Amino acid sequence: MEFDDKVPIYYQIKTVIYDQIIAGQLAPGDKLPAVRQLAVSLTVNVNTVQRALREMIDEGVIISRRGRGNFVTEDTEIVEQLKQELINRYLKQLYDQLHRLKISDSEIIDELTAYIERQGDSNDNNAEN
Amino acid sequence: MEFDDKVPIYYQIKTVIYDQIIAGQLAPGDKLPAVRQLAVSLTVNVNTVQRALREMIDEGVIISRRGRGNFVTEDTEIVEQLKQELINRYLKQLYDQLHRLKISDSEIIDELTAYIERQGDSNDNNAEN
DNA sequence: TATAGTGTAATAGGAAACTAATACACTAGA
């Protein structure tokens, strides 16, 4: 997999897995691929995968069962909270970035709308989950 | 200044200065603070400032005059291009992030609108530059 | 009970970012 060299790999792995959980590709209770398997498919060291998992386990999103595997929590409350937190983080990021450029609230929405009109043609209908 | 420990400091410095140029706090032709001064005010090493400047110089946004200082380019075309590039980069980032969560185009706009309604009260009118 | 599959831990080494310190090169002005 390709990584952004400006951000720690372990952190990007965390993002990828969280995205999959929220997008539903990993449902509550699902077993994750084995750490050694993840390491191979991400072309990364096991320790790096482990570091990402460590944080997700500490946050309660992933449940680790020694000898069995890692699982997505069955607590849908936690998953929902994670989703809201991520959405909010992403929105805040954009809002702050554009505000620093002295772009007004209404312009921000206009810009995003225009961007989606431009780029979003082929993806206007893929949110049926 | 506070930095995000997930991103190299030199890169964040670059972002701050670009933001100031686009927001107009640094106009075309303006002289930047001396590198040693910047290092102090950012509580960072001179070399780190220099690394950020190096990239901006290479990109043509900053003009370096040995013995005199660093200046914002007077080529407003370059500044305008930079602005469009940054806006697009930020928008793409949000769009990709939310799409990975399987959020549809229209929902993205709804979410952003709601976010601004929530958070934007105190800043609804600060884009008069 | 042996073995394969799983998570976890620890050590050593390399690369990138950052700091610290020093020196050099150029410019402007007293």
Next chain:
DNA sequence: TCTAGTGTATTAGTTTCCTATTACACTATA
């Protein structure tokens, strides 16, 4: 011409992230 203010370069040392390797602990099952 001297000096202060500026950008630039170099070297050495620290920290964080990442890799590689090896070992250990637990679980399920043949």
